[in-house]
Amino acid sequence: MQTVVSIAASGKPLSGSTLPAPRVLNAEDIGRLKRLHLYLIKPTQYDEDGYVVRHWRGVLPSNTLACLAGLTEDVVAQKRLGESIQVKVHVLDETVDRVPVKRICRSQRGGHTKTIVCLAGVQTNQFPRAADLARTFRRAGLTVMIGGFHVSGYLALLPEIPPDIQQLMDEGVTIVKGEVEETWGDLLCDAVSGRLKPLYDFIDHKPDLYEKPVPVIRTEYLRKFVASNFGTLDCGRGCPFECTFCTIINVQGRKMRFRSAEHIAQAIRHNYQAHGITFYFFTDDNFARNKNWEAIFDALIRLREQEHIPLKFMMQVDVLSWKIKNFVSKARRAGCNTVFIGMESVNTDNLEAAGKNQNRVHEYSQLIEAYRSAEISTHVGYIIGFPGDSVDSVRRDVAFLMQDVRPDHASFFMLTPLPGSMDHLNMANRGEWMHPDFNLYDSHHAVTIHPKLGDDWKELYLEAWRSFYSAANMKAVLLRSSMRTYWNNLTRFIWYKNSVATEGRHPMMCGFFRLKGRKNRRPGYPILSRWAYYTGRAKEIRAHLAGMARVLLEMEELWLQTRHPSAAEQRVVEELARIRAAYGRLKLADLQLAYLRAKTQFPALRVPSKLQLLWARWVPLLAPRKVYTRADLDWFWQAARQHWNERRWFRIPPHRVALNLFREAQLSLLFILHFGRAREPGIE
Ligand code: B12
Numbered sequence: 001m002q003t004v005v006s007i008a009a010s011g012k013p014l015s016g017s018t019l020p021a022p023r024v025l026n027a028e029d030i031g032r033l034k035r036l037h038l039y040l041i042k043p044t045q046y047d048e049d050g051y052v053v054r055h056w057r058g059v060l061p062s063n064t065l066a067c068l069a070g071l072t073e074d075v076v077a078q079k080r081l082g083e084s085i086q087v088k089v090h091v092l093d094e095t096v097d098r099v100p101v102k103r104i105c106r107s108q109r110g111g112h113t114k115t116i117v118c119l120a121g122v123q124t125n126q127f128p129r130a131a132d133l134a135r136t137f138r139r140a141g142l143t144v145m146i147g148g149f150h151v152s153g154y155l156a157l158l159p160e161i162p163p164d165i166q167q168l169m170d171e172g173v174t175i176v177k178g179e180v181e182e183t184w185g186d187l188l189c190d191a192v193s194g195r196l197k198p199l200y201d202f203i204d205h206k207p208d209l210y211e212k213p214v215p216v217i218r219t220e221y222l223r224k225f226v227a228s229n230f231g232t233l234d235c236g237r238g239c240p241f242e243c244t245f246c247t248i249i250n251v252q253g254r255k256m257r258f259r260s261a262e263h264i265a266q267a268i269r270h271n272y273q274a275h276g277i278t279f280y281f282f283t284d285d286n287f288a289r290n291k292n293w294e295a296i297f298d299a300l301i302r303l304r305e306q307e308h309i310p311l312k313f314m315m316q317v318d319v320l321s322w323k324i325k326n327f328v329s330k331a332r333r334a335g336c337n338t339v340f341i342g343m344e345s346v347n348t349d350n351l352e353a354a355g356k357n358q359n360r361v362h363e364y365s366q367l368i369e370a371y372r373s374a375e376i377s378t379h380v381g382y383i384i385g386f387p388g389d390s391v392d393s394v395r396r397d398v399a400f401l402m403q404d405v406r407p408d409h410a411s412f413f414m415l416t417p418l419p420g421s422m423d424h425l426n427m428a429n430r431g432e433w434m435h436p437d438f439n440l441y442d443s444h445h446a447v448t449i450h451p452k453l454g455d456d457w458k459e460l461y462l463e464a465w466r467s468f469y470s471a472a473n474m475k476a477v478l479l480r481s482s483m484r485t486y487w488n489n490l491t492r493f494i495w496y497k498n499s500v501a502t503e504g505r506h507p508m509m510c511g512f513f514r515l516k517g518r519k520n521r522r523p524g525y526p527i528l529s530r531w532a533y534y535t536g537r538a539k540e541i542r543a544h545l546a547g548m549a550r551v552l553l554e555m556e557e558l559w560l561q562t563r564h565p566s567a568a569e570q571r572v573v574e575e576l577a578r579i580r581a582a583y584g585r586l587k588l589a590d591l592q593l594a595y596l597r598a599k600t601q602f603p604a605l606r607v608p609s610k611l612q613l614l615w616a617r618w619v620p621l622l623a624p625r626k627v628y629t630r631a632d633l634d635w636f637w638q639a640a641r642q643h644w645n646e647r648r649w650f651r652i653p654p655h656r657v658a659l660n661l662f663r664e665a666q667l668s669l670l671f672i673l674h675f676g677r678a679r680e681p682g683i684e
């Protein structure tokens with residue numbers, strides 16, 4: 001039995017009522033209804049020009065959608081919506097899917113087909129888009145519910161219902177606050193029988209997740225992501241700490257809840273067999289405080305070592321995680337290849353002000369080293385714009401982060417008072433200005449006035465990205481990387497560089513290639529003529545492709561400068577050094593001998609013929625393995641461009657252009673081949 005507070009359209013609490021035992025619809029509730037369309041839609045955000053942000057190939061599938069899909073399957077299997085009703089569940093993630101608004105609006109017909117739209121996992125930056133979609137669907141007479149962190153967090157701390165949410169409720173949209181693992185069936189029953197209340201408040205009833213239905217992933221959804229073997233799963237929820245910028249503790253709570261290790265293992269086994277998923281992002285905000293972590297790791301170790309499932313995963317942990325006995329070593333055996341660490345700052349004053357007292361700056365390098373020595377990549381979250389930050393302190397801190405703490409990756413965020421955080425509540429209580437447009441609350445925009453950074457804030461934030469992902473720092477990271485972490489690190493550099501430098505978006509809000517729709521624009525923005533839209537779009541795409549090519553060449557150079565020779569390659573080089581030391585100058589036969597000796601240890605090694613060795617010696621471009629930089633190529637193209645611009649075409653030798661184009665193609669192909677092998681997350 002659960003206590004639930006129902007709230008009337010006026011926004012006033014009606015009563016504290018008690019939920020009855022799970023409800024099942026009967027023939028009277030269903031009436032003439034034969035078919036139900038249930039749309040689970042995760043909305044996206046609008047960009048600066050008001051266009052809906054969508055990508056061809058996203059980076060991370062939504063766990064919220066998978067959770068709700070899993071819960072729905074359970075409700076349908078239990079026939080709680082009636083014996084005869086046919087339920088069709090449509091899962092749409094607007095970050096990668098075009099939402100067919102008109103088709104959805106038309107899908108509800110007569111009294112026999114009903115459509116329910118659930119706007120799911122709505123974050124603050126997605127709330128404006130969610131609200132626009134909700135209104136459109138309501139105008140078409142559909143049943144609409146909104147849930148997720150924005151409405152849950154917003155309503156969790158504020159004493160009154162804010163006007164924008166109240167307005168949606170007045171327009172007939174149902175708002176759901178909190179988690180629904182134990183109430184989803186009842187909500188659907190209310191929705192199907194037309195008895196939905198304006199607001200459901202489950203915030204004080206945190207479901208026990210132990211044996212709840214696990215998230216259900218669909219293969220066709222995964223195909224919309226860069227790596228279709230990449231899934232998400234929450235093994236637990238909550239976090240015991242008290243950071244003032246955090247919304248998690250006020251929505252999912254400070255008491256840790258977790259799924260059973262056996263259920264997790266079953267889900268992973270099933271996802272591997274049915275969808276080929278071998279890599280996970282465990283979405284728990286702090287896996288290290290999941291009380292069941294050891295049982296979960298042990299179950300994953302059994303999957304890897306006894307069932308030979310090539311499982312890999314990344315997880316979020318706190319800065320003290322490395323001190324938990326066996327945590328790091330078991331994480332490695334369980335398949336962890338990356339940890340995302342909530343470091344937030346290297347400045348003790350900032351950490352204290354944010355209530356993040358568990359973070360001890362003097363132990364940061366030990367933390368990074370603990371994971372590095374287990375060959376697990378480290379990725380830190382870093383916030384810029386704490387009240388104590390100044391231009392100088394931020395520059396100094398970012399330099400300290402790169403040179404002393406030395407994580408493999410960093411994600412920078414602008415401090416944002418997200419509704420549901422103490423920062424938001426305190427600012428609201430103090431009456432301080434916060435930007436009225438929630439579309440900008442994505443930690444990539446300044447939505448408050450910073451007392452010291454003022455207008456420099458955004459630029460300083462972008463500068464932090466540029467410094468961390470500079471050629472020099474990325475090279476240092478790759479040179480420190482082991483064979484196991486090298487491609488993991490390089491792949492993430494490509495993703496991050498492409499997002500920040502090419503698309504100007506936060507990597508966590510980006511995908512592979514941006515898609516747009518001419519008419520898919522925020523209300524209030526004009527719909528451009530076809531000519532104006534497509535000429536502008538052609539320019540954008542050209543600039544984007546040029547940016548991608550630049551990133552690819554930069555990464556190619558980085559790879560040439562840092563690539564780890566394979567163990568067999570290393571062995572050949574050692575044998576060559578030995579032969580040289582013994583006989584002085586090397587002959588072709590000696591080169592062959594070095595390969596033959598290495599082959600005794602690496603039987604798969606191909607020994608080149610003398611003719612091949614001769615080729616490689618005299619025609620170096622056929623031996624790209626010996627190339628360690630493409631600086632000479634860069635230099636050639638720059639000079640050629642200058643001659644071209646100065647109209648001195650005769651100074652550009654055509655045969656060298658052809659030769660260098662061939663070398664470029666050869667190097668790029670080699671890089672792409674190596675990258676392709678490592679592209680599948682989890683492959684080292
Ligand atoms: C995984 C994750 C990501 C991933 C994947 C996102 C994705 N594709 O879904 C990545 C790394 C890409 C990401 C990016 C960002 N994230 Co994020 N992310 C998370 C994280 C850790 C887990 C999300 C999750 O799966 N939760 C588990 C699900 C089951 O919980 P849930 O969504 O709340 O859903 C439950 C209920 O709310 C309810 N419910 C949800 N929807 C609906 C709908 C209806 C109708 C009903 C009835 C119920 C219901 O039912 C569910 C089951 O109980 C959360 C923190 C967290 N603990 O949730 C942050 C979180 C959601 N992210 C957050 C933020 C700020 C971001 C970024 C803006 C950060 C940034 N600058 O990069 C971007 C935005 C990206 C984007 N376009 O969405 C904030 C959002 C806070 C807010 N108020 O907006 C959170 C809460 C973390 C935080 N810092 O506080 N994120």
Ligand code: SF4
Nearest residue numbers: 239241242243246285
């Ligand atoms: S450690 Fe992370 S999840 Fe926990 S309260 Fe702080 S910010 Fe939130």
